[in-house]
Amino acid sequence: MVDVDDYHRQGLEAFQADNFTGAIAKMEQAVALNGSRADIRANLGVILHRAGELDRAEEQFRASLVINPDDPTVYYNFGLMLGDSGRLGEALSQYDKSISLDAGNAAAHNNRGNLLKKLKRVEEAIVAYNRAIEADPNFAPAYRNFADAEEALGDVQGAQKNYARAIGLRGDVGSRIRDALLLPIIPESKDQILEYRNRLENRLDKLLDDDLIFEDPLSQVGATNFALAYHGLDDKAIQEKIARFYRQACPSLTYDSPHCESSPSLAREKIKIGFVSSFLYEHTIGKLMHQLIEGLPRSRFEVQVLSFSNIHDQWSEKLTQAAGSFICLPNSLSVARETIAAAELDILYYADIGIEPMTYFLSFSRLAPVQCVTWGHPVTTGVDTLDYFISSDLTEPEGAENFYSEKLIKLESIPSLVAPPDFNGETSPDMRGNSPLVVCPQSLFKYHPEFDAILRLILRDNKNAEFRLIAGNFDAWTNLLQKRFARTMGELADRIIFQPRLDREQYAKLIQTADIILDTPHFCGGMTTFEALAADTPVVTLPGDFMRGRVSLGLYKQMNVLDCVAADAEDYVGIVGELCSNEVNRIDLREKIHGTKNKIFNDQGVIGSQIKFFEQALADI
Template sequence: MATIEEALNTALGLHQSGQLPQAETIYRRILEVQPQHASTLHLLGAACLQQRRATDAIGFLEQAVALTPENAEGFDNLGGAYQAAERWQDSIPAFRHALQLDPANAKFHFDLGNTFKALGQQQEAIECFESAVRLNPKFLQAINNLGTTLTAVGRLDDAIATLRSALALKPDYANAQNGLGNALLDAGQGAEAIRWLKSAVALKPNEAKFHCNLGVAQKATGDPDGAYQSYQAALQLQPNMLEARKNLANLFLSQQRTSEAIREFEAAVKLAPNDAELLTSLADGYRNLEDFEEARALYANAAELEPDDGWLKLKEAFLCRGVFESEDDIHTFRNRLLQQLQVAQPGTLAHINVEFKGLMPPFGLTYHGLDDRPVKESLASLFTGSFPTASPPRGAASEKAKIGFVVTNGHQGIFLRCMAGIVDRLNRDEFEVWIVAPAVAANAIREGLTNPQTQVLELPDRYYRMVNPLRRQQFDLLYHWECGTDLLNYFLPFARLATVQCTGWGLPVTSGIPAMDFYLSNKLVELPDASAHYSEQLYLADTFLTWQEPVRIPSPLKSRAELGYRDDQHLYVCAQNLMKLHPNFDEILREILQRDSAATIVLVEAKIPALTDRLRARFENTLAGAADRVQFRPRMDFDEYLSLLSIADVALDPLYYGSGITAYEIFSCGTPLVTLPTKFRRGRFVAACYQKMGVTDCVATDEGNYVEIACRLAESPSHRAAVSASIEAHRGELFCEDAAVTEFERALNAMLKSVEPQ
């Protein structure tokens, strides 16, 4: 009969050759004879761990270290078993005990670092990995993990240098290539990031997480098709890969493919039903489709999973319908929201959670015709303490002021349409001009500008990755093109990324953000008391701070017959976002339909079907039986849209939030646009355009006068022709205005001077 030593050697041989079940059988037989044989307990624990039976491994290893408390490797293996069972806290004393016995063991430091990394204790993890590398400078895994953890805490220069050092030791080390690609992406070096991530995938084509990381980089650098393919590759390798499923959903969201995004989020929730971030993302998708009942339930579920998180509890209060039934409903919603904001104490918002838990003012507020400053300031006050208040250090003294235009993805087209002419013409002897944007927007703006002296800072596409690269540039002034049309452009100003921050044309309403210093407007659109409605200092230029090129009108235009209308119909076209149609505007439409029996009101369907359906239902109640004379046209291409504007008898400007860029299109077609200027800038732009043109025929004094002007234009071809001729004769005042450039430069200098030492 074999001795215990002989049996143990046989088992060990099987163990080392990978025959784990056979080795385990012999280990167990030894323990039947000698239950406290420490070496066998240790080896059996290791064999169980290698077979992914962490609970069994822990039991045997705990017995082994109790019998041999001087065995450092035994404690390290016990810590590894706790890690495998995700008992992270229990692993810490086991690893620390191993280090007390053998403090010069690099692996023990490395293993403890991995526990801290899993717990999110990044600084402790960094210290452990640094110790491991100091003890063993060629410990590749430790160098790699040190680099990836430095990336996680935003020490990107150190991370990149560390990961490059790993690749100097082993150029084909795929993990380090993957880590370096991720770090470079966070540092805004997207092209090089893609090269390293593709190399990692080539070295390890069956590593799903490498495909997933490549997809993240491809999305961030403006290659959505490549990102889709990479996420699909990851999911083919690992169908239940949660991260790939989430990333695919977010890709669809960025492409406004909301239904597909919801499908992917729902698949992800099945994999992780208790993930509050996933539930919140799914709720956001339903919110975007205006399915508030489903969104409300999901927000509630997420809040239940994290009951101490005040941000998640507030999400439901921000569900703002795009179309309200009545003005009373609008007041009810706003009052409730303001009350909740005034008593909320949600705590500090971590930068990494901005896209998950961050709240921005509901975009629908802007359409309500009310003063948004109280709501926006109340919301902004919740973030006190979450963001720095000091400006970044000033750069070296220069004769030129360093100016950046901040544009987030999805808003580059309208930025170019409104600002390209100014950006191209700014005096480069006086200003160093930059575009600051994530890759998708940056690439489009590069192509749309003509001045080669304009520089581009390409940002990562996540908030926590954006802030440091932007801060390091030490801008004198940042012009935030829009502030509140997405979470990124809302939260970037809070980080105080330049000595002076301003906003203006992109969103015609105050930001409410304390770190936003100026709002750029003009004397044509603002009433004398306008500054009371802005949290920023209001700067009033003498003209519109935009450069508009004349709109190209297609030839030939489509005729009425080709668009489906009869010659005897009077077409009142309101080709606006349906969210602009305030309930009070219904009375104007009702009176037009009652007065003009040939009237047809022409609207354009919303991108979100629920908005169109809700407005149709409202009209059934408010238009006194004439709702059938309101047509909702399907969305159309730009040439057909211009044809529609051109055949209209009259265009209608909504109340409270009227035409902006659409006004230039309407005037380019020569079509009369009836407007009633209201209290705030967003309801006064068309009247200001008419003021610049010296044409007053279409500017109403009250709602009754609005109806009278509109109906006369529709019913009298000669009057309409005269007004159109006047518009065509004077619309040149609105386009290619050199004064806009001069006034913008004057505004920049005034804002910069305001922070100079007196």
């Protein structure tokens, strides 16, 4: 006669053989015979979690803990399940309970650190990783995650050291790749930029030579080379080398949707187009894409929005309403691409590639006959399954096609249809004194070391002006930039006020209150410039060598207002000085911006230009 232990054993054997259905059936039979066994309920919870039945898994974990509230392993596994369901705060609580019962569990400390990192509490995550290492000095994942946290905070030397420790202990491919891609988020100098780019290429060459094979880039790597685009250099060769490595080392990335084997018919009633991103909510990407998605004529297009985000806000609701179909994709590369393939799209339109890993790795698949990307992250991808990069003739320099692995499409206007922000016209007296207020509201990783010399001259020449920057996402970023400024500017750096992080309303008031906005060279403002010009606030810009440093120039060209476009660094300093010293000129310039800014907002010609491109791209197959 089969007893409860037999069913329990058979369930575990089925689970080990990846037979989740059979394992669940056996475990449920065991529970039916003896529902007071905490260990059986806990194991059933683990199996249900692995099978994706999270609600049922939670029931079993809770039942197990009622029977035995002192088992640290159950709290640990419950934390894993809650983390996978996105309930990070609750998961953190379960790990805390597990650690209180077993402080020597390195994996619990490590996973707790991972949750804290997801919650943007990176400094606390580092403490957790240190405790994991104290519990087990040979626990390689803690060193790897420690390095990732240090990299996020800009401590490249610490990250380099801990990636090396992880590689020495386990030698896994993911740690080697992350070590190779390591770049400073706030560079100390141009020399440091060149040093780490050279390091990246050398390590990539070694990875290519070693003929490595791995299966899951999301879990094993889980990052992109985001910081590369901020160096002000041609990234095409490096981007192509990185993509070539992934294509070679991770065969699972290559996937072709069956419907792509035949050419789409232009005679069909509607073109099926899908827009994909992880940022289709109140984010720059969502704001840049909304009106294009909404504006494509439904008589000609069947529009789908494919979102990797579970954030629900005002903008995600707008995008849901704008789309004919809004699909929330799972954080599983294989399931996501099967879902997209099933839609049998004619065109797959990436709003951005390179900010986060999901869409970057997804782009290695052929999921539509035409696949294109636009300027959400304004740098070439290097990926051979991306056919087109959609940009603008207003922003691209001569010979720009040489900087892209994709075929460059230069529309007549900026490729995004943007609505003017709903500013209420209020300024904020507490943000300024009686002096001209000069603001640079860009993210701190946009501050190229070459900008320091320009800022130093502006500070030197405009002693009565007030200068405000916005602090970084992490205090460590602000500290790194302040340290660099002190070295490159001396005492002049003391005049720069780092404004604490602002909410949406406070940010709008700052933009409207400012007399002058400073644009960052090499990687300039995008949505920031749209917003500043909407507030009639002049943006002084120095166009760079690549599109990512020329967006503000493109907007000014569209407005036919070039007063604040500098020819070189000296001219940039001079324009700022003239505006700081001459209030009449500032007022005149605001009036000029006010009278022409309508040319950059709600530009319906963008939709027509995109439609023309879509139809031509399909015809060219």
